[in-house]
Amino acid sequence: MVKCEGCGAQIQHEDGKKPGYVPKDVFEKRKAQGKQLLCQRCFRARHYGKLEPVRFRSDFSEELSKIVDGFDRVVWVFDITDFEGSYDPLLADILRNSEKILVINKIDLLPRAVSVQEIRDWVRGRLESEKIEDIYLTSTTRKYGITRLANHLSKFQKVVFVGMTNVGKSSLVRALTGANVSVTPFPGTTMGLIKAQMGKTLVYDTPGIITDHRVIDFLPANCQKLIVPQKHLSRMTFKPDNDRVIFMGGMCRFDFDFTTQLLPIFQIFASEGVKFHMTDLKKADELWKRQYGKLLVPPCTPKEPSLESFRWKELEFDLDVKNELAIAGLGWLSVRRGPFKIKVKIPEQVTVRKRVALVNPYRGGMRDD
Ligand SMILES: Nc1nc2c(ncn2[C@@H]2O[C@H](COP(=O)(O)OP(=O)(O)OP(=O)(O)O)[C@@H](O)[C@H]2O)c(=O)[nH]1
Ligand SMILES: [Mg+2]
Numbered sequence: 001m002v003k004c005e006g007c008g009a010q011i012q013h014e015d016g017k018k019p020g021y022v023p024k025d026v027f028e029k030r031k032a033q034g035k036q037l038l039c040q041r042c043f044r045a046r047h048y049g050k051l052e053p054v055r056f057r058s059d060f061s062e063e064l065s066k067i068v069d070g071f072d073r074v075v076w077v078f079d080i081t082d083f084e085g086s087y088d089p090l091l092a093d094i095l096r097n098s099e100k101i102l103v104i105n106k107i108d109l110l111p112r113a114v115s116v117q118e119i120r121d122w123v124r125g126r127l128e129s130e131k132i133e134d135i136y137l138t139s140t141t142r143k144y145g146i147t148r149l150a151n152h153l154s155k156f157q158k159v160v161f162v163g164m165t166n167v168g169k170s171s172l173v174r175a176l177t178g179a180n181v182s183v184t185p186f187p188g189t190t191m192g193l194i195k196a197q198m199g200k201t202l203v204y205d206t207p208g209i210i211t212d213h214r215v216i217d218f219l220p221a222n223c224q225k226l227i228v229p230q231k232h233l234s235r236m237t238f239k240p241d242n243d244r245v246i247f248m249g250g251m252c253r254f255d256f257d258f259t260t261q262l263l264p265i266f267q268i269f270a271s272e273g274v275k276f277h278m279t280d281l282k283k284a285d286e287l288w289k290r291q292y293g294k295l296l297v298p299p300c301t302p303k304e305p306s307l308e309s310f311r312w313k314e315l316e317f318d319l320d321v322k323n324e325l326a327i328a329g330l331g332w333l334s335v336r337r338g339p340f341k342i343k344v345k346i347p348e349q350v351t352v353r354k355r356v357a358l359v360n361p362y363r364g365g366m367r368d369d
Contacts, residue, residue, distance in 0.1 A: 006042030006182035008192030008205065016040070019191045042182045042189075051186035051221040060207040064162060065094045067193075071204070072156040073133075074100040077163035077172065080119065080137075081109045081229055081269075083126065083358075084351050085214040085328035086164050092130060095162070101134045102127070103149065103161075105168040108139035109233050114359055122358050140171035141231075150176050150198060158202045165189075165208025166216075166228060173205040181205055185225045187216060213351045214329025215251050215298065218310075223300035226273035233331075234272045239265050245284035247277045250296035250307070251347060252327055253288065255281070258340035266319075266338075269359070270331025273297065298330075310347040317342050317354050324357045334359050 002011040009020035011027065022040045030037060038046075045051045068074060074095055078086035104123055107116075120135050134152070138145035153159050153176070161169040165187035174181050179196035182189050187208060194205040211217055216224050238246060241263065246254040248268060258264060268276060275297045279287050293302035317325055320338035327333075327344070328351040335357070344352055 002037065003192055003194070004039035004042055005036050005180065005194070006038045006046070007190050008181075008194035008207070009039055009041075010192065011037065011039060036180055038182075045182060045184045045186070045189065049184075049225075051184055051189065051225075059210050061090055061094060061209050063193075064091075064206065064209075068094060068098055068160070068162075071158050071160045072099070073153065073159045074098040075103055075153070075159055075161045075172075076100050076132075077103045077105055077161055077167045077169050078123075079106050079164075079167040080104050080358075081106055081233060081331075082167075082214065082329055083123075084326045084353050084355075085211070085216075086167050087127075088164055088209055088211055088213075091162070091164070091209050100132060101136060101152070102132050103136045103138055103172065105138045105140065105172065106229075107137050107144065108142045109229055109231075111235075111359055118360070119358070122356065125356065138168075138172065140168055140175045143175065146172075146175045153203070154199055154201050156201055158204070160204040160206060162206050163208060164214075165210060167208065169208065170205050173203055177203050179205075185228045185230060186221045187224060187228075212349050215249075215327065215347075215350055216329040218251070218305055218347065219298055219300070220304050223298055223304070226300060227271050227298050227330075229271035229273075232272060233269050234274070235267050235269050236276055237265065237267050237336075238276075238278065239263050240278060243281045245279055245281055247279070247284075247288065247296050248327070248330060249274050249276075249298045250288065250292035251298055251310075251350075252330055253284070253345040254333075255284075255343040255345070256340060257343070262337060264319075264338050264340040265336040267334045267336065268331060269334065274331060312345050313348045315344045315346070315352055317344070319354065322357050322360075324355050324359070326351075326353050326355055328352070332358075 011020045013024040020039045041052050136149045170181045170183045170190050177196035177198045190207045196203045216227050292307045293299045319335050321335050323335050325333045
């Protein structure tokens, strides 16, 4: 079986809409020239920055549960900017009995004042019930933590990188092994198991586990690219009155309720592609309808997906200093002055969680960097 060396999909020449497609003549030509064997989708993603949807996006979790015992170590990868979106109980269950280490990736995107130790302690606290051998913090873009991770993994013969889509598994495999696997800002890039080598250690990349509990999971590929943070997280401070409404794009609306004299203050962290908008309660409904997918991004267009296509849930939280409210696949709100009540309106499937603050508001941690 010949596999695409970028995404691991089985190469086929019959159906352009299925994974692994490449026209036979193109494939033979690349092979004869000794070039890397890529499917059309990987080729286009790399050269034109486009990811084409494939009709059959099969879920890898079932296959993973069958093969996971065959590895000496499982490397469970998380994206620190989307911890809620990176944790999936189904995947945790599959990995329950595996010897595993955790890699917390993309730490370059956090404010620099958050120390490595703080991140590590916070993650340990969040995953108290999981049996984890060790935690490694990495940034593939800054080459941070890669050598330490390589040293640890070199003790084993066969390791596998697993996690949700887009957390940076392929970027890590690439950084560790030099293999030219496909890395793109679109979730769902890797389509099959890919074997690479780091010294004597075999390192396997896998397709990400697909979910529908992150905001990005509902967006078409071109919009996902805009909403997945690449180089920076944007951060905005708000001090809303009671009759204000804040939109975090068109797919997340905050309403408030507080009786305290001091107005609450909080910051919202998200990708630069997410557009915030504060408005009066009286104008909010109309603005939402009119600007959804226009001023209020994501989504990137009013129709993909439309406001009417979602079932919306409304959740209420009591927030205070040292709390954050995380919206999976979108960003999080960090309280600087409270207490206050917040109502969140969001598509039914999206995970929203009140959590202990990752970014501590008391520790000069808010300087812009
Ligand atoms: N800022 C930052 N971006 C990163 C880092 N690691 C990966 N990325 C970006 O995250 C996106 C996804 O990376 P991939 O390596 O393709 O993620 P993956 O987990 O293999 O994704 P799937 O194959 O879809 O499951 C790409 O745009 C990467 O450039 C990092 O350490 N910092
Ligand atoms: Mg990948």
